[in-house]
Amino acid sequence: MSPLPHTHPDRDDTLVARLAADDIAPGSRDDTLARARIADCPACAELHADLQAIVAATADLPAPRRTRDFQLTDADAARLRRTGWRDVLARLGSPSFAFTRPLAAGLATLGIAGLLLATVPFTFLAAGSASAPEALPGTNGTTSQAGGGAPATASPGFTAAPAGPDLVASGAPNPPPAGSSPAPVANGTPLAAPSPGTGVSGGTTTDSTKDGGPLYLSASPSARDAAGTPPEVGHDASAGGGGPSALVVLSLAMLAAGLGLGGLRFVARRLG
């Protein structure tokens, strides 16, 4: 067999480098291939020899001589010895406290997840119910399902306000004082008849059948105009419920704890 040309299409320098480093299992396909290359190709054989020579020369490199003494002085030792809070912080950064890193990450993740859980899914749910096909009478002249615990749904003309665990959309028609009217009216048509599962408060329809919480529906401005009532900024559960929910508070606390722990560990590692 005549030697291959200096550069052949299947030339693989890395394969030759692996062979030079004894990094190929003897008898393997790569081993056979690499040895064939070296046997057939002068360039590959030269590369193999050069790499081995470089390895040998690297191992024989003279040791650089240090230019200073690295012994510690008493002042160095006094400076480096940890006392008080630095000692505590240093322990936090030590390998025995390595668990604090995943703990911090976990706490922060749970905190973020809790915050999202407290807000986002219910926003989507409310939006979903707002875009449900059933329409409210105020927009198409038909009466929505009433009684029997059927959930109240909003027409596209209604918007749902984001809320906490309780789904809340503000009632578009200016809600009269609570309890002043047994059935809300939009466009002069009863919005929904009160049912055992549906609480009605003024112009606000409260659907307790959905996720066990009240659902306030917010009518569009046109519906408000049609009802002849001035527009009103909708209210939500957090505003009317007397502060954030326990889940939000817990999530914030976990997030703060996770970030704090992570920050402390970072500082401890930097100091160490």
Place this chain on the structure above:
Amino acid sequence: MLDSPRLTQAVRRWPPTVEDLRPRAAVDDPIQRRDLILIERARAGDLRAFNDLVELYQDQLFALVARMVPDRDQASDAVQEAFFSAFRNLAGFRGGSVKSWLNRICVNAAMDAQRAKRRRPVQPYPELDDDNWQPPTGEADDPERLVMTAERSRVLSEALTQITDDQRTAIVLFDVQGYDYAEIAEMTGVSLGTVKSRIHRGRLSLRGLLEDRMELFRG
């Protein structure tokens, strides 16, 4: 150096505690036993014991770091910082080889220095021609060979500064320090395959850089 009077004296400094400080599992290697004794004394607050360790290992640790960090001043700073770190973390020493423990600290310090160098590039090897590079020993009777070997070391050292930090670190740890792939992977925090790849690619890069000077290596 290991048998120097000073070190013998250092090990004898606190005779009553020597036996107590030995680990339960017998350490057969006398060097390792000596190192463990010095570590225990240093942990107890004996600065001289720690400095004995520094004296024992500073030459080889500097040689390691200086190969990884081409700039000599940066290498010195990295070694000093490594010894500071070792002193601060004496309590964190979990047994085993003191030399390996110090090597790991130095490799970390060298990699930190490499990262710092990337942020603030400096001229590598400003004092390459000075006498810090010792000529090889044992061939002093052949001046021509000595000159050739010195030249080979010089061009190889220069080529080493031109490959990437990661490749140089892997090559120094593998070819010079004799660590295996797994140890290097653990030290540098990368996978085994990455270590192998860095070594192979680094060697190929060196060969490319030295292509015109390969006659120095083939002889």
